[in-house]
Amino acid sequence: AQSVTQLGSHVSVSEGALVLLRCNYSSSVPPYLFWYVQYPNQGLQLLLKYTTGATLVKGINGFEAEFKKSETSFHLTKPSAHMSDAAEYFCAVSPSGTYKYIFGTGTRLKVLA
C-alpha cells in the first residue's frame, strides 16, 4: 500500500532562515511525487513535481525538492523564508500508472518576523 508521512504538523522558521519540510513515502511501484501549497481559504496549487529524470526538482517561489529513492524521501527546501511563504504544505504521491493520489497530513509553515 502507498502512504505519505509528513514529519511535523507545524514548523516555524524566522524570516530569512532555511525552510525544510520533510516528506517520506512508500510505494510499491515508481512514484510520482508532488508538493502543493495551500494559502488560507484557497485551493491547493502545485509547487513542484518529480516524475522521472533529474532528482533535484526546482519549483515556484524559490522552492526545491530532492527525490532520494534510497531514503524514500522527497523533502522540500527553500534557502531563505519569506513572510509570504506562510501556508499549509502538502506532499503527495501518485504510483505510476495509476489515477490515485495519496496526500500527507500537511505541514503548517509559520514565518516569524
Added chain:
Amino acid sequence: DTAVSQTPKYLVTQMGNDKSIKCEQNLGHDTMYWYKQDSKKFLKIMFSYNNKELIINETVPNRFSPKSPDKAHLNLHINSLELGDSAVYFCASSQMGNEQFFGPGTRLTVL
C-alpha cells in the same frame, strides 16, 4: 480563464437537507476528483471519474453520490446532511501521472 471552478463557494444549510456542489474544468483532463478537507486540513479522497466512469470510490456514506455528465463536469450530491459533513470540499482534475489542478473549494456548513 478559471481552470477548475466550483459552485457554490459557500453553502450553509440545515441538518437533513439535500444539497449539490458543481465542478467544471476547462483543461481537457480525463480524470476528475472530489476531496473532503476537514478542520484539521486532512485531505480525504472521496471519488474519482475517468471519462465519465467511476474509478475511485472510497469509504464514503452512500448519502454522497457523484455524477459526471461529461468529462468536463463532476457534481456531488449529498442527501440528508449531517453535522459531520461540515467541511471544505475540493474538486480537482488531472491527466494520469501529472499534477492535479484544484478548484477553490466549497465550504459546507451544516447547522
